[in-house]
Amino acid sequence: MDSALIPEGVKRCSFGKFALGIILVGGVLLWGVYAMLLIWLKGLNQTNMNDFYGFALWIWADLGVIALGGGAFFIGLLRYIIGKDELKNIINYAVLIGFICYSSALLILAIDVGQPLRSWFIFWHANIHSMLTEVAFCLSCYFAVLTIEYIPLILENRQLNKVPFFHNLAHNMHEVMAIFAATGAFLSFFHQGSLGGTPAVLYGRPFAFREGVFIWPWTFFLFTWSAAAYGPCFTLFVTRLTEKITKKKLVKQNVIDLLAKISGWTMGTYIIAKIIDTWYWATVTAPAMGFNLIDFYSNNPFYGVWILVAEIVICGIVPALILLTPKGRSNSTLLFTAVSLACIGVLLNRWVMVLQVMAVPVMTFENWVMYIPSWQEVATTILPVAYGVILVMISFRYLPIFPQERELNS
Amino acid sequence: MKEEGKHKKAKKYGMVINLDECTGCGACMVACMAENNVPFKEDESSKLDSIAWMRVYKLTNGKSYPEADICYLPRPCMHCEGDHGHSPCVSVCPATATDYNHETGIVSQIYTRCFGCRYCMAACPYHARYFNWWDPVWPEGSTKYLSPNVSPRMRGVVEKCSFCFHRYQLAMDKAYLEGRTELEEDEYQTSCTQACPAGAITFGDLNNPEHKVHQLAKPDNKHGGRPGNPNVFRLLERLGTNPKVYYMSSREWVRQAGDNYLDNEDFAKNYRH
Numbered sequence: 001m002d003s004a005l006i007p008e009g010v011k012r013c014s015f016g017k018f019a020l021g022i023i024l025v026g027g028v029l030l031w032g033v034y035a036m037l038l039i040w041l042k043g044l045n046q047t048n049m050n051d052f053y054g055f056a057l058w059i060w061a062d063l064g065v066i067a068l069g070g071g072a073f074f075i076g077l078l079r080y081i082i083g084k085d086e087l088k089n090i091i092n093y094a095v096l097i098g099f100i101c102y103s104s105a106l107l108i109l110a111i112d113v114g115q116p117l118r119s120w121f122i123f124w125h126a127n128i129h130s131m132l133t134e135v136a137f138c139l140s141c142y143f144a145v146l147t148i149e150y151i152p153l154i155l156e157n158r159q160l161n162k163v164p165f166f167h168n169l170a171h172n173m174h175e176v177m178a179i180f181a182a183t184g185a186f187l188s189f190f191h192q193g194s195l196g197g198t199p200a201v202l203y204g205r206p207f208a209f210r211e212g213v214f215i216w217p218w219t220f221f222l223f224t225w226s227a228a229a230y231g232p233c234f235t236l237f238v239t240r241l242t243e244k245i246t247k248k249k250l251v252k253q254n255v256i257d258l259l260a261k262i263s264g265w266t267m268g269t270y271i272i273a274k275i276i277d278t279w280y281w282a283t284v285t286a287p288a289m290g291f292n293l294i295d296f297y298s299n300n301p302f303y304g305v306w307i308l309v310a311e312i313v314i315c316g317i318v319p320a321l322i323l324l325t326p327k328g329r330s331n332s333t334l335l336f337t338a339v340s341l342a343c344i345g346v347l348l349n350r351w352v353m354v355l356q357v358m359a360v361p362v363m364t365f366e367n368w369v370m371y372i373p374s375w376q377e378v379a380t381t382i383l384p385v386a387y388g389v390i391l392v393m394i395s396f397r398y399l400p401i402f403p404q405e406r407e408l409n410s
Numbered sequence: 411m412k413e414e415g416k417h418k419k420a421k422k423y424g425m426v427i428n429l430d431e432c433t434g435c436g437a438c439m440v441a442c443m444a445e446n447n448v449p450f451k452e453d454e455s456s457k458l459d460s461i462a463w464m465r466v467y468k469l470t471n472g473k474s475y476p477e478a479d480i481c482y483l484p485r486p487c488m489h490c491e492g493d494h495g496h497s498p499c500v501s502v503c504p505a506t507a508t509d510y511n512h513e514t515g516i517v518s519q520i521y522t523r524c525f526g527c528r529y530c531m532a533a534c535p536y537h538a539r540y541f542n543w544w545d546p547v548w549p550e551g552s553t554k555y556l557s558p559n560v561s562p563r564m565r566g567v568v569e570k571c572s573f574c575f576h577r578y579q580l581a582m583d584k585a586y587l588e589g590r591t592e593l594e595e596d597e598y599q600t601s602c603t604q605a606c607p608a609g610a611i612t613f614g615d616l617n618n619p620e621h622k623v624h625q626l627a628k629p630d631n632k633h634g635g636r637p638g639n640p641n642v643f644r645l646l647e648r649l650g651t652n653p654k655v656y657y658m659s660s661r662e663w664v665r666q667a668g669d670n671y672l673d674n675e676d677f678a679k680n681y682r683h
Binding site: 043112113122124126131199202206363 | 503505525543564568651671675
């Protein structure tokens with residue numbers, strides 16, 4: 001039915017199967033849209049956020065998708081600026097995933113603010129001292145860059161590409177893509193960092209506060225570093241997942257191996273920096289404010305030392321070691337385990353830096369406050385996931401995302 | 411922050427709350443809500459999302475009879491200056507919807523500019539900032555009793571104690587009409603101060619040696635406003651928020667409850683002022 005739109009030389013499932021998939025995921029999407037409308041119409045009282053949890057599930061989701069979407073800028077940097085040419089075979093997918101992640105982040109932010117119609121105040125009345133201002137500017141600009149990077153891919157659709165203007169536009173955009181890749185990397189370094197700075201500048205919150213250099217707290221660098229390390233892992237994770245679902249080999253092993261190796265090194269060095277940061281915070285920063293490390297991990301039903309071990313050891317050191325060894329990278333089960341653990345690790349880190357910051361009591365006469373999101377919050381967090389799946393399905397079916405697919409499946 | 415931005419000759423309004431005199435009656439909370447058109451919910455049983463610019467906490471010393479002791483601690487906005495000149499909340503607001511007034515030391519909230527990101531709430535360790543999760547609903551006829559001097563807030567914005575800033579404006583208007591530029595101590599007082607039946611709250615200019623707050627707190631402006639009075643302390647002093655609300659108590663456990671200390675720190679030895 002839609003074979004004229006499908007890239008030449010590749011096989012796709014029947015249109016009926018594809019449409020059924022879209023309808024199923026579309027149902028989930030509509031559930032999220034319903035919750036989103038409820039929130040926009042009735043307000044944030046539809047959530048389980050409260051005055052202790054001004055930041056909650058959505059801000060975690062925001063930080064999470066931006067970290068996971070970091071693969072786009074880092075792979076772009078490696079491909080166009082550093083010159084790792086093999087990565088051209090995975091950059092399209094990284095851009096698509098990045099586009100989904102960043103558009104999701106913007107959507108979640110639009111739901112999260114109390115007065116969405118005033119969102120533009122962040123640009124109009126910008127406070128240059130606020131980390132969020134920097135995040136808003138860079139995030140918007142980088143989303144524009146990702147859109148520019150995604151457009152030539154759309155124009156390469158079999159039918160669109162027949163139009164000479166679109167063909168030439170796509171070609172010329174590819175020619176200058178290095179400029180956008182460099183711009184994207186520059187912007188990402190700053191907004192990933194500013195997101196790291198967002199909790200760390202809260203000097204009234206000893207769990208979050210970090211010292212640093214000049215105006216940048218250490219987490220400014222750690223967040224950028226972790227996005228560079230874990231973002232490509234998410235690209236590898238989704239690529240592997242797509243391969244499993246479509247039962248096709250889409251990217252050659254040498255490309256996977258190279259990216260996994262680079263991620264391993266970035267992750268390994270990040271984890272060392274993270275351990276040093278945690279050590280300094282636990283032994284110097286927090287005690288100066290009257291807190292022992294264990295104060296942050298006791299007297300509550302959820303946040304224990306396990307979360308620190310899970311983030312740093314199980315989802316940090318372990319995947320880094322797997323990715324650093326040739327055997328780990330060549331074994332598909334081990335590789336998939338490593339990238340999965342890595343994704344959990346970075347999401348755990350963002351959770352801790354958002355939710356645990358809110359949970360820890362600061363005044364001596366207050367207690368830990370726990371939080372369970374409402375169904376509206378959950379539905380609106382799943383909404384971008386459903387949107388992402390649909391965009392991946394459509395893009396995979398109609399656009400030449402994987403340059404090596406034809407060769408690998410002939 | 412540059413030196414000229416800091417308080418020198420400007421006013422620095424603040425409070426000293428005598429915790430030995432506070433009975434926990436809640437009159438300050440009621441007066442504050444009435445004065446500032448603070449909205450309330452139909453069901454106020456959950457305090458996690460109800461608004462109280464002034465909130466009274468109950469503290470206990472954790473001991474059993476006969477050593478058991480309690481203390482009520484009223485907590486307005488602390489109007490922090492920050493040891494380095496940046497209030498925790500003001501510096502983070504992305505839309506400049508909250509501001510530090512260098513003439514009075516009061517931290518303001520611009521409701522019509524706030525777009526409800528709640529970053530300031532995350533920044534405030536005192537939980538002095540509240541979000542309007544609901545549209546304010548006033549019972550039939552009660553709108554006639556709203557204060558015309560304070561704008562009610564809409565759903566989706568943050569609000570907090572303003573040290574009854576409208577009273578300052580009214581007092582200054584009156585002073586200007588009378589050809590004065592300075593206020594007498596009793597011309598500008600917050601509603602909670604006036605409502606306290608025990609007289610536990612003292613309000614005034616911390617920079618003015620003639621004002622009672624200055625005499626009680628004896629703030630040392632060279633060291634972030636730290637109190638010179640040994641019975642006076644501030645909440646979470648160690649964080650460096652440099653708040654303008656001081657607490658006074660003759661009881662050591664109460665003073666110790668104002669901040670966090672490590673197990674191996676000897677409060678009595680190291681932190682007794």
